[in-house]
Amino acid sequence: MATNEMQAQALNETGGGKTSFAISMLFPLFRATLWGLTGYFAAAWITAALLGSVIVNPLPATVGYIVGLVGWLMxxxxxxxxxxxxxxxxxAPAYTGxxxxxRFGPDSKSTAVRYVVFNVVAFFFAGLAAMAIRVELLTPDSTGWWMSTIHYNMTFGIHGLMMLLAVAASVIVGGVGYYLVxxxxxxxxVVFPKLLGLSWWLLPPAAFAVFMSPTIGGFQTGWWGYPPLxxxxxxxxxxxxxxxxxxxTASVLGAINIAGTMVYMRAKGMSLGRVPIFVWGLFAASTILIVEAPATFTGALMDLSDMILGSHFYTGPTGHPLAYMDQFWFLFHPEVYVFALPAFAIWLEILPAAAKRPLFARNWAIAGLVGVSMLGAxxxxxxxFxxxxxxxxxxxxTFTETVSIPTGFIYLSAIGTLWGxxxxxxxxxxLVLMAMMNFLVGGLTGIFNAxxxxxxxxxxxxxxxxxFHYTILGAVIFTWIAALYWWFPKVTGRKINEFWGKFHAWWFFVFFNCTFFPMFIAGIEGMNRRIAIYLPYLHGINLFISISAFLLGAGFLIPLANLVYSWRRGEKAEPNPWGxxxxxxxxxxxxxYIPFPEGTEPEVVGPNDNYAAGSKEPFVWVSTPSK
Structure with missing residues (x-):
């Protein structure tokens, strides 16, 4: 088991150049952008010239993307x-300022902060796509006054893929998890800090490519990519x-770090039974990615091969489109638990501290987290169907309905913690309490889908x-914002504005439910998803949904302003504001930069979620023998 002393050498060998702040800050981003764009266009043009094609055709675009990605990373x-x-x-020395x-570097905390910034930006643009969808659905017929049906398909495909893989997949695991683990x-x-740093630098070009896909013809498949469409x-x-x-790939690199760090790098005295519940939630999510992502990743590359190389894995007389669906959903339903399990664990991390009660049925809660991850596949x-x-x-x-059992363990643990x-x-x-209520609605309605x-x-x-939105937006995004508020003092040393935090929580809760609960009614009444046209009798409910969605979307400016203002001018927080x-x-x-002082390290002597009266402190500080 690794100790702080073993890690100190690599992290203390840090330095940095003497260049001015502006140059050292902006140069890597400028160089990465220049090399990435140059690599893309040069490789695409050369490939197109050799094939007698154009750069927007599939093979030149593929070669250009790969070369551009390498240029960006370098x-x-x-x-x-x-x-x-x-x-x-x-x-090069690692920068500490x-x-x-x-820039690329080995510090997990700066990687986590970059994840938060990326998630906010991706959420903003994917949210704009959602607003565009609701504008189109203000009227029953696709009149073309806003967007054609082709552009509608592109828009909801981009919205879905970005919200899932660029936002939900990393808002808690990345921005919160990589900082706190x-x-x-x-x-x-973490165990592989440079691999974790690499994971973030994969995100911007991937998201940029998806958002720019309409410039080379777009795609009509939604976020699934089903062949033969x-x-x-x-x-x-x-x-x-x-x-x-x-x-x-970025998600898997992070999952390897979370699992490896938990298994191999715990502090002295931290047995598996004393690992914080949030880390258990991240570990359960990571095992899903490590085990199941390769099948879906391979399916995506086989789908690409059918497009650019003429293979027939899923198309043609020898292809089998249903095989793609099996590979795709082998991960992308369990992926929901990659989003949700860390959110559940945050509930169980925050509620004991807020209620000053021991975490109820801790071992059953861990069993619930692990059980959901095992059943998810x-x-x-x-x-x-x-x-x-x-x-x-x-x-x-049967398998799908069975997953409610370990999920129930988690809810019972949360309720038992609050009781009394x-x-x-x-x-x-x-926000945590609201997330619990939202996910309860999402879970109960999911039984009908099973x-x-x-x-x-x-x-x-x-x-x-x-x-789906009750489980992801209603549970995961609510919990993400709660986590940003809860650990904001740890990152910045300041508190958020509680009035505006609570104001937004109620705004979010009210207009979230006004937006998505009527969709249950619309669905029962025959409103099909994924299409821009619906029958006139559904116009009234769609008008209400769209207006609610616009207010819901506008409300996200409140926490953004709150976080930015509090970062600069917020009230200074005491060392442990939540006790x-x-x-x-x-x-x-x-x-x-180096969180634990050299020469000392923590030794764990008890669980960190026991708030019973008279319970001893879970940690003691011990001296590390000098070399």
Missing amino acids: GSGLWEGWIRRAFGGAE VERYF PLMLGVRN AQNSGSGIVFYVLGAATLL MLGVHHY TAVSPARMPIFM GRLKINAAVL DVPADLQLHNTYWVVAH SKGLEWQIKSPTP
Whole structure:
């Protein structure tokens, strides 16, 4: 088991150049952009010239993306910060100041902050796509006054893919998890810090490619990429596949770090039974990605091969489109638990500290987190009951409904923790309680999607849209904002404005439910999803949904303004404003570059979520023998 002493050497060998702040900050981003764009256009033009084609065709676009991605990564600092050493050169020193947030480096905390910024930007643009969708649905027929049906298909495809893989997949795992895992485990960094740093630098070009896909023809498949429609879609489907594969790669690199850090780098005395519940949630999510992402990643590349190389994995006389669906949903239903399990764990991390009660049934809660991750791989078929043989239906219906059992363990743990406690409700706690209520609605309505007779009636209706948004937006995004509020003092040393935090929580809760609960009704009434046209009798409810969605979207400017203002001018926070027993709160805030002082390390002597009267502190500080 690694100790702080073992990690100190690498992290203390840091330095930095003497160049001015502006140059050292902006140069890697400028160079990465220049090398990336130059690599893309040069490779695409050369490939097109050799083939007698144009650069927007699938093969030139694919080669251009790969070369451009390599150029972007090298320009970000990957060459001098990691790869140059393999060729006998000197490795650049790691920056310890503000510059580290703008270049490739080994610091997990700066990587996590970059994830937060990326998630906010991606959420903004994917949210604009959602607003464009609701503008189109203000009228029953596609009159072309706003967008054509072709552009509507592109828009909801981009919205879906970006919200899932560029936002939900990393808002908690990335921005929150990568920052807190080392601190909660009592170590100075993750097990593979440069691999974690690389994961973030994969995100911007992948997201940019997906957003720019309409410039080379777009794609008509939605966010699924189903063949044979993918092969008959626009050339932009290439950017969809490559962008999705790159985003998945980034998620897997992070998952390897979380799992490896938990297994190999815990502080002295931290047995598995004493690992913080949030880390357990991240570990459960990481195992899903490590085990199941390769199948879906391979399916995406095989789909791409059918497009650019003429293979017939899923198309033609020897292809089998249903095989793609099996590979796709092998991950993309469990991917929902990659989003949700860390959110559940945040509930169980925050509520004991807020209620000053021990975490109820801790071991059962851990069993619930692990149980959901294990069952998740068996559930994907319920997404396409309409396309499978009757023999498969009862098997996967049973597995899908069974996942409610370990989920129930988590809810019972949360309710038992609150029972009899004196809950101090701040903005973060309020959002957690709202997230629990939202996910309860999403989970209960999901039972109908798992039940074959009901699913055959509700499939591809707005019932499914409502259910999905209750589980992801209603639970994960609510919890993400709660986590930003809760750990904001740890990162910045300041508090958020509680009034505006609570004001937004209620705004978010009211207009979220006004937007998505009517979709259950619209779905039952026959409103199909994924299309821009609907029957006139559904106009009234769609008008109400769209107006609510506009107000919901506008409300997200409130937490953004709150966080930015509080970062600069917020009230200074005391070292442990919530009275938490988590190890991350036992060190200085904001967190220094090397969080645990050299010469000392924490030793764990009890669980960090026992708030019973008279319970002892879970950590003691011990001296590390000097060399």
